[in-house]
Amino acid sequence: MGIFIASDHAGFELKEYLKNHFDLLDLGTHSAESCDYPVFAKKLIVRLKEGDRGVLICGTGIGMSIAANRFQNVRAALCFNEEMAVLSRQHNDANVIVLGARMISKEVARKCVEKFLATDFEGGRHQRRLDLIADGCSNTD
């Protein structure tokens, strides 16, 4: 399992911090100079194979979350506490965790990544819901 990380300038410092705590493949950005988060979302997504995990960071996490979830092979979960990180795996089988560097502390971010990497998907009714998403949310109208 490869674990990739990417961020924009707002997430650069948190990305460097997390690299000290986990074995992460860094796909940039490589400085605090202003850049465009969608470019770094895509740099990570194109590397994600079945079973891999990703960590995406921007200021709030919102932009990365929108960009990443455009891709059918991605289930990106914006998390702001450990409980969400656990549930993102148990219920959503998230393969990408998204963090808002300007919204949570480095410590909370570290704990979120820890839970995200350690928790398994529960399947069952949650798989049915993921199937609905993969199927365009079904024909309900």
Add this chain to the structure above:
Amino acid sequence: MGIFIASDHAGFELKEYLKNHFDLLDLGTHSAESCDYPVFAKKLIVRLKEGDRGVLICGTGIGMSIAANRFQNVRAALCFNEEMAVLSRQHNDANVIVLGARMISKEVARKCVEKFLATDFEGGRHQRRLDLIADGCSNTD
């Protein structure tokens, strides 16, 4: 501008609460009985026209956020404080706000929706980033 709201069972109570504070078009669910969030994400998304806004609620907000952002006409922002709600509009031109009913208080949720409805998009460099998302995040690899 139409303002639509939808939730799964976990978000039902918060949805009812928000309806007391804003003029919202309720697309269900209509009870606390277990249901599948992607179905209700889609019920809302198919109604969203240019200029409309949406509020989607599930337990954490993660599932709704994944499902909604699959659609090209949606920029769905999972928010857990007022600052994010403001930034979701200023930077991401979000047309859907996503709330995690089991993660934030009703009061915080209400304030998030208030800011979400009252804040304008800033354009500029943020528009360039939205264009990158719309364009599949461009060819960077």
